[in-house]
Amino acid sequence: MTSTPSLLVVDDEQVIRDSLSKWFKEDGYSVSSAENAADALRRLQGQKWDIILLDIKMPGMDGMELQQRIRELDQDATIIFITAHATVDTAVKALKNGAFDYVTKPVDPDYLSHLVANALKQRSLANENVKLKEQISEFSKAEDIVGESSQMHKVFELIQTVAKTDTTVMIRGESGTGKELIARAIHSNSDRRYFPIVAVNCGALAEGILESELFGHERGAFTGAQYRRKGKLELADGGTLFLDEVGNIDTKTQMDLLRAIETKQFSRVGGNEIIKVDFRVICATNKDLEKAVSEGSFREDLYYRLNVFSIFIPPLRERKGDIPQLVNYFIQKYARSMNKPMTGISSEAMDTVVRYNWPGNVRELENAIERAMVVGKPPKIVPEDLPFQLTERNHVLPSGSLAAAEKAHIIAMLEQNHWNISRSADILQIDRVTLYNKIEKFGLKKP
Amino acid sequence: MASAIHILNGTNIGADSLNPLAERVGNVFGVKTDVQKASINIDRAYDQSRGQHNSTALLAQVLNGAQLNQEKHILVVEVDLYIPVLTFVFGEAQLNGVAAIVSTHRLQNQFYGLSHDYPLMLKRLEKEIVHELGHNFGLYHCRQFECVMRSSTYVEEIDLKLSVPCAACSNLLRGVG
Numbered sequence: 001m002t003s004t005p006s007l008l009v010v011d012d013e014q015v016i017r018d019s020l021s022k023w024f025k026e027d028g029y030s031v032s033s034a035e036n037a038a039d040a041l042r043r044l045q046g047q048k049w050d051i052i053l054l055d056i057k058m059p060g061m062d063g064m065e066l067q068q069r070i071r072e073l074d075q076d077a078t079i080i081f082i083t084a085h086a087t088v089d090t091a092v093k094a095l096k097n098g099a100f101d102y103v104t105k106p107v108d109p110d111y112l113s114h115l116v117a118n119a120l121k122q123r124s125l126a127n128e129n130v131k132l133k134e135q136i137s138e139f140s141k142a143e144d145i146v147g148e149s150s151q152m153h154k155v156f157e158l159i160q161t162v163a164k165t166d167t168t169v170m171i172r173g174e175s176g177t178g179k180e181l182i183a184r185a186i187h188s189n190s191d192r193r194y195f196p197i198v199a200v201n202c203g204a205l206a207e208g209i210l211e212s213e214l215f216g217h218e219r220g221a222f223t224g225a226q227y228r229r230k231g232k233l234e235l236a237d238g239g240t241l242f243l244d245e246v247g248n249i250d251t252k253t254q255m256d257l258l259r260a261i262e263t264k265q266f267s268r269v270g271g272n273e274i275i276k277v278d279f280r281v282i283c284a285t286n287k288d289l290e291k292a293v294s295e296g297s298f299r300e301d302l303y304y305r306l307n308v309f310s311i312f313i314p315p316l317r318e319r320k321g322d323i324p325q326l327v328n329y330f331i332q333k334y335a336r337s338m339n340k341p342m343t344g345i346s347s348e349a350m351d352t353v354v355r356y357n358w359p360g361n362v363r364e365l366e367n368a369i370e371r372a373m374v375v376g377k378p379p380k381i382v383p384e385d386l387p388f389q390l391t392e393r394n395h396v397l398p399s400g401s402l403a404a405a406e407k408a409h410i411i412a413m414l415e416q417n418h419w420n421i422s423r424s425a426d427i428l429q430i431d432r433v434t435l436y437n438k439i440e441k442f443g444l445k446k447p
Numbered sequence: 448m449a450s451a452i453h454i455l456n457g458t459n460i461g462a463d464s465l466n467p468l469a470e471r472v473g474n475v476f477g478v479k480t481d482v483q484k485a486s487i488n489i490d491r492a493y494d495q496s497r498g499q500h501n502s503t504a505l506l507a508q509v510l511n512g513a514q515l516n517q518e519k520h521i522l523v524v525e526v527d528l529y530i531p532v533l534t535f536v537f538g539e540a541q542l543n544g545v546a547a548i549v550s551t552h553r554l555q556n557q558f559y560g561l562s563h564d565y566p567l568m569l570k571r572l573e574k575e576i577v578h579e580l581g582h583n584f585g586l587y588h589c590r591q592f593e594c595v596m597r598s599s600t601y602v603e604e605i606d607l608k609l610s611v612p613c614a615a616c617s618n619l620l621r622g623v624g
Binding site: 013015016018019020022023025026027028082105106107108109110112113195196198209212217221222223224225226227229230231232235239337 | 474503530531532533534536539542557558559560582587592593598600601603604
């Protein structure tokens with residue numbers, strides 16, 4: 001078999017030959033076409049074709065007879081009939097004579113893509129699969145998760161441990177700590193990396209919408225549902241389903257989800273067809289799920305089904321050692337995407353960033369650096385480029401002692417007012433002399 | 448390499464939405480991208496028997512209007528598109544060519560009976576514009592699930608992919624590898 005799949009389109013209508021040729025060329029197939037049976041047979045003398053798409057009604061020899069002639073030349077030929085003149089008789093005859101499938105024009109593009117892909121799979125594309133897996137393997141490296149702290153090293157170890165299994169994982173952590181990144185890292189290091197990871201934000205969707213989002217719906221399932229829609233469970237088949245904010249799922253959907261996870265099958269909303277799926281579940285929450293279970297808002301059986309292996313991501317304020325590395329990572333990231341020659345951050349700005357508590361965690365940090373990259377002037381980010389609330393809130397970072405709290409607050413006010421003593425003293429509601437004394441006491445210096 | 452990309456706007460989408468989208472598209476290909484008003488006769492491509500517009504016929508109009516100077520032209524329309532053998536297409540493009548077309552018709556949530564989500568439609572549109580332009584720049588479909596060049600036959604598959612090419616496709620765009 002050739003490394004590039006080859007396809008022969010046999011149809012008397014040029015517009016059909018052109019449409020199909022173009023469609024499959026975009027998929028990387030090597031495509032040729034024939035306008036009648038004689039032309040097709042000539043092309044078959046010269047080479048083998050992986051797939052032959054055949055019309056039935058053609059002048060001269062029709063598709064049914066051509067199928068028999070093709071078989072004489074190539075017993076293994078994979079023939080798919082695509083016809084506007086479908087009848088039960090011709091369909092039965094075609095399939096009895098060994099056609100792979102028989103479809104009616106116009107064809108649903110999803111159906112046609114899957115049909116040809118399945119046909120090729122049947123012809124065993126071992127070389128292409130290996131090549132694809134190498135490419136996917138290279139691509140599937142997780143987006144860099146940055147962190148050198150001992151807490152993050154522990155998270156990395158847990159990722160490596162659980163990735164190779166199919167165990168359900170529960171990722172816990174505050175909002176903005178990177179739970180989805182961890183989920184993607186687990187997926188990328190698992191045997192399911194050749195299939196998608198499909199993320200669902202359960203907290204962002206209203207009750208009825210979530211059900212349809214997860215399970216899909218059939219045409220007519222509700223007013224306005226004119227077409228079938230695939231749900232996330234179906235899209236995740238073979239891969240990983242990532243349920244973010246899993247604690248926000250309503251009780252009815254919790255039950256349906258539990259059943260789907262346990263039985264590996266479900267039906268779309270408004271449908272009866274049983275769809276079998278195989279996916280690995282990773283979920284995330286910043287809620288106290290145990291409390292939700294005891295209060296009855298989260299099913300206990302679903303909780304135990306999902307909480308098999310837990311990974312806890314510490315908030316950024318508990319791993320401040322990671323902040324400089326994260327800052328530099330984001331600066332490089334946005335310097336590339338904005339094409340801006342920013343090379344770093346001033347020591348004063350870094351100090352401000354490290355001292356801040358980051359209630360929004362890494363997401364808030366990334367937003368702050370992105371903003372600073374937009375407003376800042378190369379080569380470095382300076383304190384003025386940082387969002388206002390960083391410099392305003394910095395004074396609530398005391399280590400615990402009253403003196404530390406006082407020092408931090410004075411620093412914050414001085415910086416906010418660009419070391420204007422009069423204005424700072426006014427805000428602090430002390431006189432200038434007192435402020436000067438405190439500056440000397442705490443050993444503060446104007447940058 | 449193309450010197451410019453022109454997004455021909457045949458929809459009601461305003462400049463405040465399309466201009467930033469055009470900039471992001473331009474960043475993917477490293478080519479200046481602008482938005483122009485489309486002057487295409489959409490009705491000429493309408494097929495009454497199907498109730499849809501022939502994508503290839505519209506693409507031919509785009510090609511007629513394009514100068515032969517390697518600038519890419521991508522028409523954005525609101526009507527439902529088809530090519531003869533298929534029930535619909537999201538868009539169509541010349542492989543290694545200068546013309547492409549994308550429809551927002553099946554990118555809108557309302558089409559599927561779901562509630563209106565304008566930002567989502569714009570995100571899908573951006574991905575499909577990059578996808579079709581990718582064909583203009585010589586890229587084939589990619590099997591990577593998150594690559595913008597992955598073939599999408601369901602709108603949910605468009606949502607799964609990113610709006611940029613994977614590393615391999617990016618290298619091909621740059622003429623590397």
